[in-house]
Amino acid sequence: xxxxxxxxxxxxxxxxxxxxxxxxxxxxxxxxxxxxxxxxxxxxxxxxxxxxxxxxxxxxxxxxxxxxxxxxxxxxxxxxxxxxxxxxxxxxxxxxxxxxxxxxxxxxxxxxxxxxxxxxxxxxxxxxxxxxxxxxxxxxxxxxxxxxxxxxxxxxxxxxxxxxxxxxxxxxxxxxxxxxxxxxxxxxxxxxxxxxxxxxxxxxxxxxxxxxxxxxxxxxxxxxxxxxxxxxxxxxxxxxxxxxxxxxxxxxxxxxxxxxxxxxxxxxxxxxxxxxxxxxxxxx
Amino acid sequence: xxxxxxxxxxxxxxxxxxxxxxxxxxxxxxxxxxxxxxxxxxxxxxxxxxxxxxxxxxxxxxxxxxxxxxxxxxxxxxxxxxxxxxxxxxxxxxxxxxxxxxxxxxxxxxxxxxxxxxxxxxxxxxxxxxxxxxxxxxxxxxxxxxxxxxxxxxxxxxxxxxxxxxxxxxxxxxxxxxxxxxxxxxxxxxxxxxxxxxxxxxxxxxxxxxxxxxxxxxxxxxxxxxxxxxxxxxxxx
Numbered sequence: 001x002x003x004x005x006x007x008x009x010x011x012x013x014x015x016x017x018x019x020x021x022x023x024x025x026x027x028x029x030x031x032x033x034x035x036x037x038x039x040x041x042x043x044x045x046x047x048x049x050x051x052x053x054x055x056x057x058x059x060x061x062x063x064x065x066x067x068x069x070x071x072x073x074x075x076x077x078x079x080x081x082x083x084x085x086x087x088x089x090x091x092x093x094x095x096x097x098x099x100x101x102x103x104x105x106x107x108x109x110x111x112x113x114x115x116x117x118x119x120x121x122x123x124x125x126x127x128x129x130x131x132x133x134x135x136x137x138x139x140x141x142x143x144x145x146x147x148x149x150x151x152x153x154x155x156x157x158x159x160x161x162x163x164x165x166x167x168x169x170x171x172x173x174x175x176x177x178x179x180x181x182x183x184x185x186x187x188x189x190x191x192x193x194x195x196x197x198x199x200x201x202x203x204x205x206x207x208x209x210x211x212x213x214x215x216x217x218x219x220x221x222x223x224x225x226x227x228x229x230x231x232x233x234x235x236x237x238x239x240x241x242x243x244x245x246x247x248x249x250x251x252x253x254x255x256x257x258x259x260x261x262x263x264x265x266x267x268x269x270x271x272x273x274x275x276x277x278x279x280x281x282x283x284x
Numbered sequence: 285x286x287x288x289x290x291x292x293x294x295x296x297x298x299x300x301x302x303x304x305x306x307x308x309x310x311x312x313x314x315x316x317x318x319x320x321x322x323x324x325x326x327x328x329x330x331x332x333x334x335x336x337x338x339x340x341x342x343x344x345x346x347x348x349x350x351x352x353x354x355x356x357x358x359x360x361x362x363x364x365x366x367x368x369x370x371x372x373x374x375x376x377x378x379x380x381x382x383x384x385x386x387x388x389x390x391x392x393x394x395x396x397x398x399x400x401x402x403x404x405x406x407x408x409x410x411x412x413x414x415x416x417x418x419x420x421x422x423x424x425x426x427x428x429x430x431x432x433x434x435x436x437x438x439x440x441x442x443x444x445x446x447x448x449x450x451x452x453x454x455x456x457x458x459x460x461x462x463x464x465x466x467x468x469x470x471x472x473x474x475x476x477x478x479x480x481x482x483x484x485x486x487x488x489x490x491x492x493x494x495x496x497x498x499x500x501x502x503x504x505x506x507x508x509x510x511x512x513x514x515x516x517x518x519x520x521x
Contacts, residue, residue: 173366176331179357180364181435182387191386195374 042256046249054250062228063236063251070144070232071212074151078159078208083201086163087189090170101164108157115153116221119146123222146223147230151212159201159208166200167193199269206266210259287341287439287471291327291334298323300495310465310472312482315492316514321475322367324492325441328473329364330357342438358387363432364441368448369424377414377427378403384435399434406430406464422453426460433468440465440472446481458484479503479519491515 046054054060089101107115121127123140133140140146170193178188194201216234223230225239233255240248288305300320304311313321326332328339330346333354339347346360347353357364364370371380381399390398403409408426411419419427425445432440445461446454462484465472476482482489482503489506491499491514499511503519510516 171368171370173368173370174372176326176329176357177364177366177370178372178383180329180360180362180437181384181431182358184356184358187387191383192372196372 039256042249042252046246046253050246051250051253054247055254057240057244057247057250059227059231059236059240059247060251060254063231063233064254066144066147066228066231067213067233070147070151071209074148074155074212075159075205075209077148077152078156078212079205082156082160082208083163086160087167087193089160089164090167104157104160106157107154112154112215112217113221116150116218119150119153119218119222123149141222142224142226142230144223144229147215147219147232150218150222151215154215154218155208155211158211159204162204162207163197163201166197166204169200170196202269203266206262206269210262213255213258285342285438285469285471287339289324289328289337289339291324291337291339291347293323293327293332293334295323295332298495300324300327302492302495302497304473304490304497306471306473306488308469308471310474310485310487312474312476312485312487312489313492314476314482314489314515314518319492320495321492322443325364325443325473325475328360328439329362329441330355330360344438361436361438362441363435363437363439365425365428365432365443365445367443369421369428371416371419371424371428371431373416375416377416377419378412380416380427381431381434383431387435399430402430402434403427406433407460420453421449422457425449425457429461429464433470438471440470440474442472442474444475444477447477461485479507491518 085100085104089097089104110118120141122129123133123146124130125134125141140149174192174196175188178192179185183191214234215232216238219230219232220235220238225231225235227236227239231239233251237248237251237255240251286305286307288303290303292299292301294300298318298320300323302320302324304313304324313324315321323332327334334347334349336349337347338345338349338353339360341361344361345351345353346355372383375383378396378399381402382395385395385398400409400412403412406426406429408423408430411423411427414423416424416427429442429445442461446458449457458481465485474485474487476485476487487503489500489503490497491506491512493512493514499506499515506515507519510519
């Protein structure tokens with residue numbers, strides 16, 4: 001069984017009489033080319049042997065491994081901290097909620113380099129918590145922890161916005177029904193709100209992961225570019241560009257490939273989700 | 285089994301100040317759009333906290349402003365079926381009906397058995413193996429009612445149970461509701477906007493206009509001497 005509303009999500013094959021005309025397509029084409037052509041250029045820039053050489057270069061493996069570790073850690077932090085925040089934003093009202101919403105949006109509009117400086121001014125030696133951190137013998141800037149912190153700050157908005165939107169789409173009546181059927185606030189969240197919003201949360205998490213994976217500016221300023229410790233994939237591309245363009249291109253291809261795969265998965269997820277749901281329900 | 289509620293609260297531009305009560309069997313709430321019918325139901329269910337008043341279900345005070353009593357929805361013993369039925373889309377039909385038993389800590393086997401029995405009792409055993417998404421409006425209403433009954437509530441709150449149905453389904457569910465509400469001998473507060481539905485339920489009627497009760501009584505009494513233009517128009521058709 002297909003859920004109602006699926007029809008509106010799948011695009012029909014037939015051309016509508018009131019559909020877009022040729023003129024509109026002409027106007028839209030340049031920007032599409034602007035987006036697509038560089039990716040094609042990147043894909044054809046290196047031969048398979050160049051790509052292999054890039055992957056074998058000494059900067060590749062440590063940078064990839066660091067990117068994997070730090071993004072997994074930062075997405076975990078974003079999920080654990082961002083989910084309750086999103087639920088609060090979606091179910092609360094009043095001035096505090098609106099202020100929190102604005103705060104969540106900030107890292108999207110603030111340039112990453114500025115975020116990096118702000119993080120330095122917070123955790124750096126002469127920063128807000130500098131004295132306390134130094135006294136405890138903890139150094140944050142130019143460590144792997146700094147990489148994770150920078151990724152968390154820049155990627156949180158992407159998850160929280162998507163999750164709050166998904167929670168807002170959960171019918172309030174369903175929550176009241178769950179309560180009257182004996183569930184506590186917590187039970188209602190876990191058994192009703194969370195499963196219904198889950199596709200939206202997964203989409204938000206994927207966006208946050210993509211943003212964390214691509215993080216460059218804040219990381220460079222706050223964590224530096226130390227191979228093995230803070231040199232993630234984007235920073236490795238930046239470093240490689242100065243010595244060997246081919247390595248930079250190879251690294252870029254791998255990063256672009258991972259991102260395209262992610263986008264593909266994101267596009268497919270809702271359909272796979274409803275297919276999965278259809279089958280579980282028919283088996284139940 | 286009896287229930288009564290006298291509540292006063294303000295939500296947006298609505299000022300609700302209503303007193304209602306009932307025993308076994310349905311009480312119908314009628315009134316123009318925005319008169320506070322749904323708000324009254326949701327307030328009794330525990331979605332809003334009244335500024336003053338009390339709510340008593342089956343002799344148990346679930347809300348009393350003067351005594352500081354305010355039980356959460358899960359402890360009020362109400363079965364709420366909203367407009368649109370409120371079925372959980374991520375659960376199968378049987379898991380929807382079994383949902384109240386989860387809260388009681390029943391094992392999966394007990395839940396399945398319990399919900400199967402409820403569905404037989406409420407005449408929807410044939411829907412057990414269906415997917416929630418594929419149910420018609422009338423079928424959803426039956427499953428929603430079965431689920432509410434599975435929680436063994438002291439008061440059923442039904443918001444426009446027939447509004448979204450086409451004419452044949454409406455006739456069928458109307459008969460179904462009337463017979464099951466009579467058989468379960470359960471107190472119920474039913475929001476309605478059609479005289480025919482109110483008559484079929486054999487309900488006492490309460491008329492809400494701009495948050496206040498303007499008239500109450502039997503269908504015949506209201507039809508004979510309507511207190512407002514709305515009541516007159518309601519029973520005219």
